[in-house]
Amino acid sequence: MDKRYQVFISSTFEDLQEERKEVMQALLELDCIPAGMELFPASNDDQWTLIKRVIDDSDYYLLILAGRYGSTNDEGMGYTEMEYRYAVEKNKPIISFLHKNPGAIQSSKSEQSLDGKEKLKLFRELAQKKMNKFWTNPDDLGSVVSRSMIRLTKDYPATGWVRADEIVDENSMKEILLLQKENSELKEKLQSLNTTAPVGTDKLSQGEDEIDISYVYHYINTQDKEYIGEDAYMFTWNEIFRIIAPYLIDECDESTLSKVLKNYLKDKYYDAIVLIKQQEKIKKISNSYIKPENFQVIKVQLKALGLIQKSLKNRSVKDTFNYWKLTPYGDYVMTQLVAIKNKK
Structure with missing residues (x-):
């Protein structure tokens, strides 16, 4: 059965548009289904409900972190960090891709305020507590994502999505399980015959x-x-x-x-x-x-x-x-x- 995994892409938006395109292309080439903020704005309370639903439906969570912390809610937490913490809460397989040298990022794509820089620093430290990889430019990021996702799907198999016409109904599944049981019993019997003298000998x-x-x-x-x-x-x-x-x-x-x-x-x-x-x-x-x-x-x-x-x-x-x-x-x-x- 052809299975595809949905991957939620979380990051700030304006400063990482090119990087997000590379990541989406890499995921599409792996037959994954990208999901992220291109489908909805990230600063609306109603949309936060939608974001949580999309994360719930996703098989894997992917974080891209560079020079910006991003927009925040009324409590001062960035929406990207909110997404990350929610994915952790839901026990989603998570992998973070952190810019290798944040100090080299141009100022227009970096945090300007001391508060923003401090929050980004703390968020980066939080992300490094789980699986993470480093990247230097959009092309490099695409390559790192491809290799990492192949490993992640093998180490942490997920439910995935299949075409509706490929889904096995309940009766068929019961029949398959029964046949598997019979097959297993026949294999055991055959193995016994291979190591046991015939009856009457x-x-x-x-x-x-x-x-x-x-x-x-x-x-x-x-x-x-x-x-x-x-x-x-x-x-x-x-x-x-x-x-x-x-x-x-x-x-x-x-x-x-x-x-x-x-x-x-x-x-x-x-x-x-x-x-x-x-x-x-x-x-x-x-x-x-x-x-x-x-x-x-x-x-x-x-x-x-x-x-x-x-x-x-x-x-x-x-x-x-x-x-x-x-x-x-x-x-x-x-x-x-x-x-x-x-x-x-």
Whole structure:
């Protein structure tokens, strides 16, 4: 929804007309709505009621202070200071822009009376107790206002104004709030699913439970005769998943997964395989692999545990491989098993 902020510009008028134009231009370029004395005189009791109403309706209050204190009411307080104090009373976000060197301002735009100078001095000190910036000329003021208003609206977000046709009615707002609640609940449920095992998997073999995997090898013995050997080796489900899971972060074909398991088995049981070679007088192993039946069981079990799922990505007709990838829960379990823990 496109929101615009109304900004009340408070200052003396005659001596700061050029500066006010620069400030209004800066505010308009920020899609703000300037409001100030150009719309009404500032020395009429009836108009003071109007001024207070405009300040009430404004989102931010901006004070420009230079060399004049300005016209006063019957009690001797300047109307600009009255506006400032009223904005403070109403807790409006306020920022003051004070001339950096009041002594350098030409005399025609400066207070002439000692009383006026003293009141301006006290008012300036009052304004410096809240957020304030300094400026030297109209162009500089416009730039400072632009930068400051961007920061002010971020630090102190206000209600703002929107087009009437963009306002959401009460029923629509209730529906939006209900949908937001449902969306939040669904996100929590999804997050829980990502870190929780699927229902029913507690009855399945998993974790540190063990499984035998058969290593099949075709070999030639010292008499140059060809044989097929098969030996079973013990693994846990966590061990198997820890080895193949990183390959499934994106996706991986079944042939590669089988080779990864075979190579891990050969490394883990290297000494046992060397001993078999010696006992069987094996001269050369021509081919070796994980027994296909075992690999199918591993694949089905990991799928049943909710750790992997088949990839449905479209591929070329020539690509006939089956591809697998991690489920969100599988990704979570992999992180727990593979990621390096802090030693502290």
